[in-house]
Amino acid sequence: MLRARVTITLKQGILDPQGDTVRSALAALGFDGVADCRVGKFVLLRLTESDRAKAAAQVEEMCRRLLANPVIEDFRFELEEIP
Amino acid sequence: MRFGILVFPGSWSHQDFQYMLGDVMGFEAQVVWHKATGVEGFDCLILPGGFAHGDYLRAGAIARFSPVMPAVIRFAERGGLVLGSCNGFQILCEAGLLPGALLRNASLQYRCQWVHLRVESTATPFTAALAPGRILRMPISHGEGRYHADAETLRRLGGEGRVIFRYCAPDGTQAPEANPNGSAEHIAGICNAQGNVLGLMPHPERAAEGLLGSEDGRLLFDALLARVPG
Numbered sequence: 398m399l400r401a402r403v404t405i406t407l408k409q410g411i412l413d414p415q416g417d418t419v420r421s422a423l424a425a426l427g428f429d430g431v432a433d434c435r436v437g438k439f440v441l442l443r444l445t446e447s448d449r450a451k452a453a454a455q456v457e458e459m460c461r462r463l464l465a466n467p468v469i470e471d472f473r474f475e476l477e478e479i480p
Numbered sequence: 481m482r483f484g485i486l487v488f489p490g491s492w493s494h495q496d497f498q499y500m501l502g503d504v505m506g507f508e509a510q511v512v513w514h515k516a517t518g519v520e521g522f523d524c525l526i527l528p529g530g531f532a533h534g535d536y537l538r539a540g541a542i543a544r545f546s547p548v549m550p551a552v553i554r555f556a557e558r559g560g561l562v563l564g565s566c567n568g569f570q571i572l573c574e575a576g577l578l579p580g581a582l583l584r585n586a587s588l589q590y591r592c593q594w595v596h597l598r599v600e601s602t603a604t605p606f607t608a609a610l611a612p613g614r615i616l617r618m619p620i621s622h623g624e625g626r627y628h629a630d631a632e633t634l635r636r637l638g639g640e641g642r643v644i645f646r647y648c649a650p651d652g653t654q655a656p657e658a659n660p661n662g663s664a665e666h667i668a669g670i671c672n673a674q675g676n677v678l679g680l681m682p683h684p685e686r687a688a689e690g691l692l693g694s695e696d697g698r699l700l701f702d703a704l705l706a707r708v709p710g
Contacts, residue, residue, distance in 0.1 A: 407583075411583070411628060412583075412586060412626075412662065414584060414585075414586050414587070414588045414662075415584060415588060418588060438537075463537070463541060463542075463545070464537070466538055466541065466574065466581055468573075468579075468580060468581040468628070468629070468630075469581045469583060469628055
């Protein structure tokens with residue numbers, strides 16, 4: 398069976414106050430080596446399609462139509478075999 | 481003038497809209513469940529505030545695929561008047577009826593407060609009877625109201641008079657502290673190219689009676705009466 402691991406992030410240049418706040422919190426804990434932090438979304442999809450090419454096309458379409466908003470977000474995904 | 485007020489699972493401002501439009505202003509105002517597949521007989525559709533479908537994934541992302549939405553899009557394309565407030569604005573953007581998107585407030589805080597808005601343009605029937613530069617006072621209540629669009633879109637909106645409202649200080653100036661959510665260019669409301677679809681983050685329906693703090697929300701609909709015969 399295939400599983401898609403979809404990562405959605407705000408486009409570069411769009412202010413991410415959540416990421417900035419996490420970076421400040423990390424700095425407060427002494428992790429001062431974080432130059433930038435962006436917080437995104439992670440979606441796991443267990444697919445019934447077993448053909449990788451077809452599955453990739455389906456997930457791409459899902460991202461374009463619903464999972465990500467192209468005005469503000471970028472997405473990427475990987476497919477992995479799961480038992 | 482017959483208003484249809486859409487109700488999605490999680491809408492919360494439809495009753496306030498119905499009260500303002502029906503009880504206070506005397507219009508015919510009917511609620512329309514999101515599973516309706518037609519919107520015939522209405523002159524204006526309202527997409528109210530709330531958290532349609534829980535705002536899961538992104539505000540408006542699921543609502544834009546509600547069964548009623550294809551009819552709303554056809555209605556808008558034929559020139560029907562559509563107003564989306566707060567969550568309704570988010571849905572209109574997700575549906576592609578308005579450009580841009582609404583992001584998490586820059587402060588990360590949910591903001592529930594009164595704001596001042598400057599009327600920037602009379603390009604939509606909702607503001608046709610208002611003088612540009614007029615200051616309106618209405619409440620906001622949102623966590624994701626930071627308007628974003630790319631530079632080209634912002635330039636086009638400004639150039640075409642499609643920025644309808646900007647957040648401002650009580651005297652009309654654009655002080656940074658008067659922008660409650662970090663919106664690009666203080667934008668609080670925009671319209672589509674034809675002017676028949678308006679989206680705004682503030683809540684006109686919560687500013688319908690002096691007793692509750694402001695009557696300015698009614699002005700958008702008074703203006704409508706002046707422009708469109710009922």
